[in-house]
Amino acid sequence: MSRLTEARVLEIMERYGNEAQQLVAILLDVQEASGENRVSREWAGFIAEKLDVPLAKVYEIITFYTMFSTEPRGEHVVEICQSTPCGFDKAEQVVAWFESASGVTMGQTTPDGKVTLMRTSCVGACDLGPVAKIGDEVFGNLTEEKVRAIVAACRDGNRERMGELAC
Numbered sequence: 247m248s249r250l251t252e253a254r255v256l257e258i259m260e261r262y263g264n265e266a267q268q269l270v271a272i273l274l275d276v277q278e279a280s281g282e283n284r285v286s287r288e289w290a291g292f293i294a295e296k297l298d299v300p301l302a303k304v305y306e307i308i309t310f311y312t313m314f315s316t317e318p319r320g321e322h323v324v325e326i327c328q329s330t331p332c333g334f335d336k337a338e339q340v341v342a343w344f345e346s347a348s349g350v351t352m353g354q355t356t357p358d359g360k361v362t363l364m365r366t367s368c369v370g371a372c373d374l375g376p377v378a379k380i381g382d383e384v385f386g387n388l389t390e391e392k393v394r395a396i397v398a399a400c401r402d403g404n405r406e407r408m409g410e411l412a413c
């Protein structure tokens with residue numbers, strides 16, 4: 247459930263001087279503060295109104311950047327590269343490893359709200375394939391064992407371990 251309040255969203259906008267040019271940064275902070283890793287339609291409308299920008303502009307940003315979502319997502323969004331250079335014949339195998347390790351299928355979130363699985367296209371680390379990305383961190387040369395360790399670290403909130411597993 248969203249833990250945002252109007253006061254919190256206003257505070258975030260104030261931090262960026264209520265500047266429409268800072269819309270991406272504002273939306274990122276609102277998404278992080280939401281507790282659901284998303285910018286809901288309700289908050290998108292609120293922000294558009296308060297910054298006096300068209301709602302279409304806010305949606306344009308939310309739909310353009312894959313880091314945004316209007317739907318609830320887990321704390322860690324695992325984006326699994328499905329492009330040919332790093333996937334070759336392993337892309338579906340890697341998906342199966344993540345689904346097995348997390349217990350959910352692609353596009354779903356674990357019941358504890360920790361992990362969401364998504365497909366993505368090239369993240370610019372083709373030489374490390376197969377690859378997955380979580381936030382800014384890239385995880386390459388994936389094996390079943392490494393995938394299990396990544397999912398476990400996400401679930402435990404073990405950022406240090408995640409850093410060790412990242413490239």
Ligand code: FES
Nearest residue numbers: 327332368371372
């Ligand atoms: S094709 Fe997967 S990172 Fe480029």
